[in-house]
Amino acid sequence: MTAYNNGYFNAKISMKENEEIFNTTIEDDYTTILPVFKYPDDAAAQSVQAGMDEIIKKNSIAIQLHPKSKWVDDSYFLIGKANFYKHNYTEALTSFQYVISEYSTTKKKKKKKKKDDVEMSIIEKLRHQPVHNESSLWVVRTLIEMKEYNSANTALSVIKGSSKFPEILLGELYAVEADANIKQGMLAAAIEPLEKSIANTNDKTTRARYHFILSQLYQTVEDDAKALDELKKVIDLKPDYKMDFYARLGIATLLLDNYSTSGEGTIKMLSEMLKQEKYKEFYSLLYNILAGIETAKKNTDAAVEYLSLAVRSEDADGLQKAIAYMQLGDINYTAIEYIKAYNYYDSSLISLPKDHERYPGIVLRRDGLNDLVKELQIIETEKKLQYFATLSDKALESELAKMIPEEDSNDPGQEFLDDNTTETTTNVTAGSTFYFYDASMRSRGYSEFKKAYGNRKLEDNWRRSDKTSGSYSEEETTAANIDTVAIGETIDLSKSNITRDEILASIPRTDEQKAASNARIAIALYNAGGIYKTNFENITKAKENFTENINQYPKNGLELQSLYQMYLLSDGSKKEEYKNAILSNYPGSLFANIINDHDYISKQNKKDVAVESYYYTAYEKYQMDSINELTLMLLSVDSLFKTNPLKPKFDMLSALVLAKQNKTDEFVTALQGVAKKYATDEVGIKAKEILSSMGRGDKEEKKDEVMPPTYTFKKEEEQYFVAVLNETGKTASDLKTNIANFNGVNFSLMTLKVSSLLLGKEKTLVMVKSFKNVEEAMNYYNTIINDGDVTKNVITEELTYFVISKSNYIQFYKNKDVEMYELFFDENYFNEEEDE
DSSP states (O other), X not given: OHIIIIIIHHHHHHHHHHHHHHHHHSOOOTTSOOOSSOOOOHHHHHHTHHHHHHHHHHHHHHHHHOTTOTTHHHHHHHHHHHHHHTTOHHHHHHHHHHHHHHHTTHHHHOOOOOGGGHHHHHHHHHHOOOOHHHHHHHHHHHHHHTTOHHHHHHHHHHHHTOTTSOGGGHHHHHHHHHHHHHHXXXXXXXXXXXXXXXXXXXXXXXXXXXXXXXXXXXXXXXOHHHHHHHHHHHHHTOOOHHHHHHHHHHHHHHHHHHHOSSOHHHHHHHHHHHTOGGGGGGHHHHHHHHHHHHHHTTOHHHHHHHHHHHHHOTTOOHHHHHHHHHHHHHHHHHXXXXXXXXXXXXXXXXXXXTTSTTHHHHHHHHHHHHHHHHHHHHXXXXXXXXXXXXSOHHHHHHHHHHHSOOTTOSOTTHHHHOTTOOOOSOOSSTTOOOGGGOHHHHTTOHHHHHHHHOSOOOOXXXXXXXXXXXXXXXXXXXXXXXXTOOOXXXXXXXXXXXXXXXXXXXXXXXXXXXXXXXXXXXXXXXXHHHHXXXXXXXXXXXXXXXXXXXXXXXXXXXXXXXXXXXXXXXXXXHHHHHHHHHHHHOTTSHXXXXXXXXXXXXXXXXXXXXXXXXXXXXXXXHHTTOHHHHHHHHHHHHHHOSSOTTHHHHHHHHHHHHHHTTOHHHHHHHHHHHHHHTTTSHHHHHHHHHHHHTTOHHHHHHHHOOOOOOOOOOTTSOEEEEEEESOOTHHHHHHXXXXXXXHHHHSTTSOOEEEEEEETTTEEEEEEEEESSHHHHHHHHHHHTTOGGGGTTSOGGGEEEEEEEHHHHHHHHHHOOHHHHHHHHHHHHHHHHHHO
């Protein structure tokens, strides 16, 4: 009994305590099929290592001191479990197999007992039970975690074929079988053993878990009626509040999908859950689901209300808040409220996980809106400032008070959180989407800022998830005084630290200031019209902006271009009207020539006369210091000349404009771009010379130097799968989505993450990580390259696949030489497969 009391007993208590910690602290992800057993992940295994080492130590001492004790097999068993939880699977397997080989014949050695000894044997049996049967189950568990599925299945068959396997362990046996099937991706095959496990399991908590998993499995085989029944059994067993919540949520979802068209019953059920304090941490999730139901019913106002609640919910986690912002973005995008949509998408990306299925699409949509939103915000801001110019001092102070919080306010972000703020009719036009006068947009709030960013330094664009683009900063002009009016920049009213004085200084009060403000609006209207037309194919919105440019800001610097755009977009009498306006007001212009001779451009382009003429006119403006006129001409180059052999010269001219404006840093950046883009062109060479004379050339050239990589082959190192596509944009996004879908179907049991990034300017790298060694990675490689769905919408000739180790990837990305690494990959990885 000494071995039991001093060694094994204490170790057993410690093991039980650790297992209770696993079960209570390891968070289940209810959006995926729950694991049958809760095991510590790599991080948790590291954290419990000291405790497990102590268990191994205590049992090892007990074995050494009392090698003939009847508790020796139990000690070996605990040593095996401790190594298992430490992820030392080989050592664990050794211990379990030793117990089976050395202690499974104990009963056979027992002789017929004397009659007087029968009562003692019962007591003895209560005190000690052989553990070779438990060890056999843990052998299977270990083989499963080692992904030795063939061996695990064989061992299971042997155990199930034994007539002496004790009934008391049948629940665990069938649970192990279900676990093996799930981890092999055989979900349907896991249903029967899990049902048998439930029938042979007494513990209510365990049965509730198995019923929940069984519901998930039934959903995968589209037997929703049985899935619903299993969830009801979960609730009957009174599980912990989290499982109870997801069981009720599952019931509501299944009822909505199968038995209701209106969703009223589901809405009622979810609304009842919102009244219960124990579900408080799930309120944001419930709001998001309710919003989805209302959106499907086309009740947009109700959906927005629920999403606003989700965003403001005190206990909302980052993911649910991101999803709420994403849904608000979708609603406003559909409603063509692009400023709101842009800001909501941008807020969503702050906390939306990069492996979320919609992350790439949201990035593309947000970035696609970026240029348009800049123009729309210029229009909104300038109109707002012009409106301020018409107010009395008292009315103006009232408006400024709404925009700038009091300095002594206890919570300087509260006004952005309060949706009930009284709003007066201050908008310049009906239906204005001006950011600071929209309650739903203000709701992101100061407190949320603190949660997400902490005490961040006040600066422009603090809230952006990336700061690759700033505010609009072109030099523009009006036709009324084209050479003398300095247009300047539009103030950024979204700055977190904007002051009253800055706003007052930006209000256009003089005739010159009003002319400059009108010029900024006119240019923004033209640019927005072009983006609506080209990027969004929204002809109605494009025409609205071009028409406003013409009618509200006559004779502005882009009136001719706007008239021509309307000529192209109109038909019938309207087309004739715009034609006559161009011919009457701009008779000698390029556009008048195009209208009079439809072959004018094609004729001129053959000789490059049109673009050359345009360039030399622009260059004359540069020599005459007519920078405002020149800026307008440069804005129109790309839309006028789809084929432009003088593109390098125009880019160089754009850089020189910055020098004229004394914008040194921007000038240097533009020159560096010209030098790199047109390295062999005379313009690129000239740009390098200028940079060199400024002392910037050598530094930048050295910056771009990359040493040839040295790759090493390590078969047991962590590996990544990489696909390199010679394209960017939508095709690259489609490839990433296809790979993610492939992983979900074929490797759902592995924790694989898909990410993408640019490889240079013209290539995209899509990476899947990670694989523990070369063998595992090459198994994935050989599977994915033969899957046709992965290359759907992708030109395969533009695609390169390979596997790369973590250390080699660092070298590869610095060098970006795909062909060089391909040679290394072909020489090492395929030879490795042949060797095996």
